[in-house]
Amino acid sequence: MTQIKSNVNVEQQAIEAKKAAKKLLILSEEDKNEALNHLADVLEREFETILKANEKDLENGREKGFSQAFMDRLSLSQERIKDFSNGLREVSELNDPTGDVISDWTLENGLQVQKVTVPLGVIGMIYEARPNVTVDATGLALKSGNAIILKGGSSAINSNQAIVDVIHQGLEETKIPKEAVQFIASTDREATKQLFTMKEHVDVLIPRGGGKLIKAVVENATVPVLETGVGNCHIYVDKEADVEKAINIMVNAKTDRPAVCNAAETLIVHKDWLDENIDALNKAFQENGIQVHGDEHAISVIPNAVPAAHEDWANEYLSTDIAVKTVEDLTDAIAHIETYGTKHSEAIVTENQENAQTFLNLVDAAAIYHNASTRFTDGGALGFGAEIGISTQKLHARGPMGLPALTTIKFLMKGTGQIR
Template identity: 70%
Template sequence: MKTLISVEQQAIAAKKAAKTLSLLSETDKNDALNTLADYIEKNVERIIEANEEDLQKGKEKGYDEAYMDRLALSESRVFALAKGLRDVAELEDPTGDILSEWTLENGLQVQQVRVPLGVIGMIYEARPNVTADAAGLALKSGNAIVLKGGSSSISSNRAIVEVLHEALRKTKIPAEAVQFIDSTDRAAAQQLFTMKEHIDVLIPRGGAKLISAVVSNATVPVLETGTGNCHIYVDEEADVEKALNIIVNAKTDRPAVCNAAETVILHENWLKKHSSALAESFAAHSITVHGDEKAAVYLPDVIPANEQDWSDEFLSLDIAVKVVCTLKEALEHIERYGTKHSEAIITENKRTAMQFMALADAAALYHNASTRFTDGSALGFGAEIGISTQKLHARGPMGLPALTTVKYLMHGTGQIR
C-alpha cells in the first residue's frame, strides 16, 4: 500500500509542477536543459558506476546480448545524453505557437494555440538513456513527467534522476517536474495506468509485451510506440551496390534497435543476377539468414524460416529473407507481418518506388535509404520520446510537437450568441 500512495503523491506533485512549467519562458527552459547537461557531464563516473550494478545483475540473470546492449552505458553514451539535452535546448519551443487564427462575422477573434499536454507518464524497459531523453523533451515542451523504468535498469535510472534533480534545483523548473517511481513493484506501474485524474497521457517504450500490457490495461490515454519488424524490399531494378550497402547498414549498424532491418524481401530476377554478391556480403558481416524455399535455392547456409522469423524482431545479426516475383507480393508480406514502423524499397524505377510508398502502411517509408534514419536525432528533432506506430495525434519519431495539444483562445468585445 505504501508504494501505491507514494505513486499517487508523485503524480499529484508532477501535476502541480506542470502549472509552474506552463508559466516559464523558453529561455528559462533552455537554461535549465543546459544545466541538466552540465550536471550529467560532471557525474559521468557516478552514472556509469550505477549502470555497472545493473549490468552485473543482467549477466547473473542471463540477459541476451541485444538486451545488454540496450542496458549498457559507456562514457560516450553518457556524454550523448548531455548532448541530446543541449540539442533539445537548441530546438524551437512549439508551445505558444499560433497554428491558425481567424475572425468570425461577429468580430470574435479565434486562435488555435499549441500548449503542453500536462503530465506525461513514461513506462519503459532497459534503456536508461530514455530517462534523460524523455525528461528533456517533456520539460522543453512544458510538461511534467512521471518515469517508470524497468527493474533491470533501476540503479542507472535512479542515478540519472538524482543528477537531474540536483541540477533542477539550480534552475527555475521545480525538481518535482521530473518524478521517478523508484520501485520494481508491478503494482506501481498498474496504478500509473489508471491515474487519469493526474496523468494526461501514457507513453510505453519497450518490447511488444510491455506495449500490449499498457494498451490493454490503461484507462489513461496512450501514445502507442511500437516494435520494429522493418523490411527492405529489393526490386528487380535495384542498383546492386546501393542494395548491399543499405542492407548491411540497416542490419548491422545497431542490430538491437527498433529501426534495424529484420527482413529482406528480394525480387527473384534481381537475386538470380546478384546472389553471389549478396551471399558474400552476408558472410562478410556474419549475418545469419533465415529464408524461404526460394532463398535456399540461391543462397548458401539458409536456415528454413518459420512463422516467428517473419513476425518477430531478431534484434541480432539474423535476418529473414523472402523471395518474391512482384511488388504486390512484397507489399502483401509487409502488410501481414509489418509493425507499421519503417519500410524501405531499393529501386531505380521511380514509379515503382512511388507505388510502394503509396501502398505500404508504415510511419516511415524509404526509397534507396536505410531504415536506421527513423530516429529523432537523425531527423533533426533532437532526442525523441519514442516512435509512434499509431495514426492518431502523433506518428513516427515523436519530438517536441508530439508532446503538445491545442487550445482555442477566443477574444471578444462582449459578443453573445
C-alpha cells in the same frame, strides 16, 4: 544483487507532477533552455556516480544471462553519458513548440479566436532497458512544458535512479521545480498498473519497448496512450535494384545497430535479382556475420541459411539474424509487408521510378524509403533533436515524436461582451 524496492506512493508522485506542470506554464523559453544546459553540465560532471550505479545493473544482467543485444542497450559509458548530455543541449536549441498561434480569425460578431499550442500536461513514460531514455524523455518533456513520470524497467533501476537523482540535484539550481520529474523507484508491477489508470492526474502514457510492454499498456490503460510500435522493418530489393545500393542498404539497416527498432528484420528480394546476384549477396552475409532464416528458395541458394518458421516473418530479432523472403513481383512484396509489418519503417531499393512510387503510395507505415536505409527513422537523424519514441499509430502523432508531438491545442477567445 540488491535492487531498489520502494514502497512508493505513485498517486502522490502524480499529484506533485501535476502541480509542477502548472508552474512550468509560466516559465519562459529562456528559463527552460538554461535549465536543460545546466542539467547537461551536471550529468557530465556526475558521470562516475551514474556509471557506478550502471555497473550494478550490468552485474545483475550478467547473473541473469541477458543477451548481448540487451546488455548493449543497458550499458552506459562516459561517452554515452556525454552523448545524452549533448542531446539535452541540442534540445535547448530547438524552437519551443508551445504558445504558437496556429491560426486566428474574427467572427462576424467581433469575437476574436486564436488556436494556440499548449503542453499536454503530465506525461507517463514507461520504458525498458535503455537508461538514455530517462534523459531524452526528460529533456523533451521539460522543453515542451510538460511534467513527466518515469517508469523504467527493473533491469535498469539502479542506473535510472542515479540519473534522476542527478537531474533533481541539477534542477534545484534552476527555475524548473524538481517535482516536474518523477521516477517510480519500484520493481513492483502494481506500481506500473497504478500509473495506467490515473486519468485525473496523468494526461498521456507513452510506452517504449518490446511488443509485450506496448500491448500491456494499450490493453490495460484508461489513460490515453501515444502508442510506439515494435519495428519489424523490411527492405524490398526490386528486380531493377542497383546491386551495390541494395547490398549497402541491407547491411547498414541490419548491422549498424541491430538492437534498435529501425533495424531491418526481413529482406524481401525479387527472385530474378536474387538468382542473378546471389554471389555478391552471400559474400555480404558472410562478411557481416548475418544469419539467414529463409524460405524454400532462399535456403537453396544461401549457404548456412536455416528454414524460416512462420514466426520468423513477424519476429523482431534485434540481432544480426535476418529473414529472407523471395517474391515474384512488387505486389507480392507489398502483400508480405501488409501481413507481417508493424507500420514502422519500410524500404524499397529499385531504379524503377514507377515501382518506387507505387511502393511509397501503397505501403502503410510511419516511414517509407526509396533507395535508403531504414536507420534514418530517428528524431536526431531527421533533425528533430532527441525523440520520445516512434509512433506507429495514426492519431495525433506518427513517426519519430519530437517536441511538437508533446503539445496539444487550446482555443482562446477574446470578446467585448458577446453572448449567444
